[in-house]
Every structure is written in structure tokens, then in C-alpha cells.
Amino acid sequence: MNMKDPINVGLLGCGTVGSGVADYLLGTGGEKAHIRLSRVAVADLSKARELHFEYITNDVNEVLEDPDIHIIVELIGGENPALKYIQRAFENGKSVVTANKAVVSRHMKELLEEARRRSVNFAFEASVAGSIPIIRVLRGLRGEKIRKVTGILNGTSNYVLSRMEEGMDFEHALRSAQLKGFAEAEHLLDTGGFDARDKLAIVASLISNTPVTPNQIYCEGITEVTPIDLDFASKYGTEEGDSGYAVKSLASAELVEEQLFLYVYPALIRKDHPLASVRNERNAVYIEGEYCGPQLVEGLGAGRRPTTSAVVSDLLRVADCLRQGISEDLPQLESNIRIGDIRKVTRRGYVRMNLRHVPGSLSEASRILAQHGFNIEDSLQRRRFRTQVNGETVIPDIVTVEPLSYEIVEEALEALGESDRVLGRPFFLRFES
Numbered sequence: 330m331n332m333k334d335p336i337n338v339g340l341l342g343c344g345t346v347g348s349g350v351a352d353y354l355l356g357t358g359g360e361k362a363h364i365r366l367s368r369v370a371v372a373d374l375s376k377a378r379e380l381h382f383e384y385i386t387n388d389v390n391e392v393l394e395d396p397d398i399h400i401i402v403e404l405i406g407g408e409n410p411a412l413k414y415i416q417r418a419f420e421n422g423k424s425v426v427t428a429n430k431a432v433v434s435r436h437m438k439e440l441l442e443e444a445r446r447r448s449v450n451f452a453f454e455a456s457v458a459g460s461i462p463i464i465r466v467l468r469g470l471r472g473e474k475i476r477k478v479t480g481i482l483n484g485t486s487n488y489v490l491s492r493m494e495e496g497m498d499f500e501h502a503l504r505s506a507q508l509k510g511f512a513e514a515e516h517l518l519d520t521g522g523f524d525a526r527d528k529l530a531i532v533a534s535l536i537s538n539t540p541v542t543p544n545q546i547y548c549e550g551i552t553e554v555t556p557i558d559l560d561f562a563s564k565y566g567t568e569e570g571d572s573g574y575a576v577k578s579l580a581s582a583e584l585v586e587e588q589l590f591l592y593v594y595p596a597l598i599r600k601d602h603p604l605a606s607v608r609n610e611r612n613a614v615y616i617e618g619e620y621c622g623p624q625l626v627e628g629l630g631a632g633r634r635p636t637t638s639a640v641v642s643d644l645l646r647v648a649d650c651l652r653q654g655i656s657e658d659l660p661q662l663e664s665n666i667r668i669g670d671i672r673k674v675t676r677r678g679y680v681r682m683n684l685r686h687v688p689g690s691l692s693e694a695s696r697i698l699a700q701h702g703f704n705i706e707d708s709l710q711r712r713r714f715r716t717q718v719n720g721e722t723v724i725p726d727i728v729t730v731e732p733l734s735y736e737i738v739e740e741a742l743e744a745l746g747e748s749d750r751v752l753g754r755p756f757f758l759r760f761e762s
């Protein structure tokens with residue numbers, strides 16, 4: 330093939346991202362790159378669309394079985410039937426570009442092996458952090474011993490926490506995210522941490538060359554975070570000249586002594602850490618390598634245009650490979666690094682609890698904490714966060730404690746929850762080390 334020979338693309342899905350990719354290919358972008366959009370498959374042909382294109386069908390077979398199509402761009406989303414379509418594309422000798430984190434995070438190894446076996450390409454840059462070329466960055470650091478990758482990988486959660494930093498409660502911040510189009514009505518995929526968990530599985534697989542799936546990752550969302558936590562964080566330590574803290578939903582993969590520790594959870598991170606200033610819907614990934622030192626990549630992690638940017642970048646590269654008759658050096662995932670038990674990892678943190686406003690409540694809570702080996706650093710109450718729980722007025726207490734394993738923390742939280750001096754569920758927030 331000549332570098333100017335046209336490459337034909339079949340697009341599966343023409344929603345938010347698919348329509349962006351279609352616009353790009355039907356405009357000057359496709360013309361310049363000699364990439365032609367041949368066919369588009371959608372679910373519902375009767376839907377009104379801005380796309381003016383004659384080869385649009387609701388039969389994916391017309392796209393997958395077309396012998397003139399070289400590359401399938403899968404932008405349907407969800408695990409099934411997208412997985413089946415990607416496998417079929419490979420069987421038919423076509424390369425695949427996808428943004429589908431649900432599929433890639435659960436089937437990366439088998440899909441890479443299949444692509445390699447069929448000498449086709451498989452590219453999935455858009456499946457993690459939208460426009461940020463994080464997969465290229467991690468592939469570019471292949472010789473590096475990456476110790477830790479910490480990401481802000483869900484724009485919705487980061488947007489919600491940014492609004493809460495300004496004093497909004499979770500419900501209002503979420504409503505604001507929904508009005509801006511950053512959050513779905515069904516928001517738990519984002520705010521529950523599950524979207525970030527899928528993306529972390531992909532990142533962790535690449536840095537460890539080990540197949541990591543989402544169900545191996547500890548996951549906690551931001552739904553329990555309140556404005557009290559954000560207020561406490563921003564002021565904590567500042568009287569002693571410290572920078573204070575931000576609360577961020579962090580997705581992290583850390584290699585410690587040949588074990589991989591993986592988690593998605595909200596945490597306090599020092600304001601002078603580069604991730605603390607990543608606000609609103611933006612995403613960022615902080616990489617710590619033994620030779621390269623720390624590196625930060627930051628940008629827009631979702632949305633039509635940023636995600637189109639990542640898909641198109643993959644598409645152009647895969648098209649170049651096809652024209653040159655080469656297949657890309659796909660990740661191998663042949664290591665077998667053990668996944669560490671995150672519940673045994675110790676972290677400093679604080680307990681926030683609602684104590685009944687009667688004498689002895691604080692000493693009872695302290696007794697329970699001491700019984701579980703908690704060493705209290707300090708404690709505070711802020712009257713302006715006075716609230717009603719089960720019809721009683723309470724002022725939440727925040728008790729900062731020295732490092733403890735989460736296993737112990739869980740037991741203590743349960744014991745506190747069972748005490749008649751504690752109203753509602755106590756909450757633990759960790760300091761990011």
C-alpha cells in the first residue's frame with residue numbers, strides 16, 4: 330500500500346463520540362489523512378441525527394462483513410455486544426479502534442492476543458482519560474520501573490468535588506454536573522468510583538504487564554463526602570504553616586515489593602501536590618518512575634471533542650501501520666504480578682462521626698477507638714456544620730488518627746456505628762501518602 334492509499338473505516342455507534350468521529354472523517358480531517366468513512370451502524374435508524382451520510386444502517390453485519398473496510402471504530406459502549414463485534418472484526422482481518430473501557434478493562438489480554446494472532450491492530454487510547462494520551466505515555470515509558478500511578482480519572486466526580494470545595498453539598502453539586510452535561514441521571518457509575526475503576530484496571534495492566542480486571546480493585550465513591558470534609562481539608566495544618574489539603578477521588582496503582590496495590594477512593598491530598606490543583610471536569614495522571622521521576626499529564630477526560638481527538642489519533646496511527654504493512658508492537662501482559670490486599674495497607678486518616686449531644690459521648694467514642702488501637706492526633710468540631718440526624722441536633726466530630734490498616738478501620742467504624750452514642754454512619758477519609 331502507498332501512504333496515500335485510502336483506508337476505509339466502518340463506524341459502530343454514532344452517539345456523542347461516534348458523531349464527533351464521523352464529522353471529523355467527513356470533513357477535511359478524513360480527506361487530508363486519506364481515510365474514508367465507508368459505513369456507520371447505529372441501533373435506531375428512526376432517531377433524528379445531524380449526520381448526513383447515506384451508508385447508515387442498523388445491521389452491524391453490513392459493516393463487520395464488508396470486505397472493503399480495513400478498520401472498525403467501535404463506539405457503541407458497554408461490554409456486550411461490543412465485545413462480540415470487536416472479536417468478529419478481528420476474525421474478519423480488520424483492525425479495531427475503540428473507546429470502550431468496559432470491554433478493554435475486562436478483556437484486554439484476550440483481545441490483544443487475538444489481534445496479534447490475526448496480525449491486526451487494536452488501539453484503545455480513548456478508553457482512559459479522553460484526550461490525554463496516557464496509554465501512549467505509559468507505552469513510551471516501557472523501560473521505566475514505574476512505582477506508582479495516581480489518577481483523577483473521572484471528570485464527574487472531580488467536578489462535583491470542585492463545587493463542594495466552594496460550599497455546595499453533594500446533591501447540589503451533582504445537579505450542577507447534570508445541568509452541564511457532565512453527569513448522567515444514573516450517576517453511580519461515576520460517583521461510585523466504578524468508571525475510574527475500569528480505567529485504572531487498564532492503566533494497571535499496562536504498567537505491570539499483568540492482566541488486571543476491575544473486580545480486583547478496591548473501590549469507594551464520593552457519595553459520603555460532605556462539605557465538612559472539604560472545609561476541614563482546606564484548613565488542616567495551615568495554622569502550622571502547612572499547605573492544607575484538597576479532597577480528590579484518586580485512582581491509584583502502586584508497585585510495592587512485587588505486589589500491585591490498587592484502589593479508587595476519595596482522599597486528602599496536600600495542596601502543593603500537582604493533582605490537588607486539577608479542578609472541575611479535568612482529568613490528570615501523575616506517574617512516579619524510578620528513572621524518569623514524577624510526571625504529570627492533564628487535560629479533558631471526556632466529552633465529544635476530547636474523546637474524538639483520542640480516537641482519531643489512534644485511527645491515524647493504525648491507518649499508517651496498515652499502509653506500511655506493519656503491525657504495532659501491542660502490549661503483552663505476560664507477567665503475573667500479585668495483587669496486594671489493600672485492606673492491610675496502613676494510612677493516616679480521620680474519622681468523622683455524629684456524636685449525640687449528651688455527656689460522655691466523646692469519651693465513649695474515644696474508648697472504642699482506643700480499643701481498636703487508634704492513636705488520636707487531634708480532634709475538632711465546627712459549630713457551623715451543626716446538622717440534624719434522626720431528629721437530634723449534632724455537631725460532627727473529626728478525629729485525626731495515626732496510620733492504621735483499613736481492616737482495623739472498618740472494624741472500628743462498625744463498632745462506633747453500633748454504639749448508641751453515635752448517630753448515623755461514621756466515615757473515614759485517608760490522607761494520600
Ligand SMILES: NC(=O)c1ccc[n+]([C@@H]2O[C@H](COP(=O)([O-])OP(=O)(O)OC[C@H]3O[C@@H](n4cnc5c(N)ncnc54)[C@H](OP(=O)(O)O)[C@@H]3O)[C@@H](O)[C@H]2O)c1
Pocket residue numbers: 341342343344345346347370371372373374376389403404405406407410428429430431455456459630631632633636
Ligand atoms: N461520551 C464521552 O464523553 C466518552 C468519553 C470517553 C469514552 N467514551 C466511550 O465511548 C463509547 C461511546 O460513548 P458515547 O458517549 O458516544 O455513547 P452514546 O452517545 O450512548 O452512543 C452510542 C451509540 O451506539 C449505538 N448503539 C448502541 N447499541 C448498538 C448496537 N447494538 N448496534 C449498533 N449500534 C448501537 C447508538 O445508536 P443510536 O444512536 O441509534 O442510539 C449510539 O449511536 C463508550 O464506550 C464510552 O465509554 C465516551
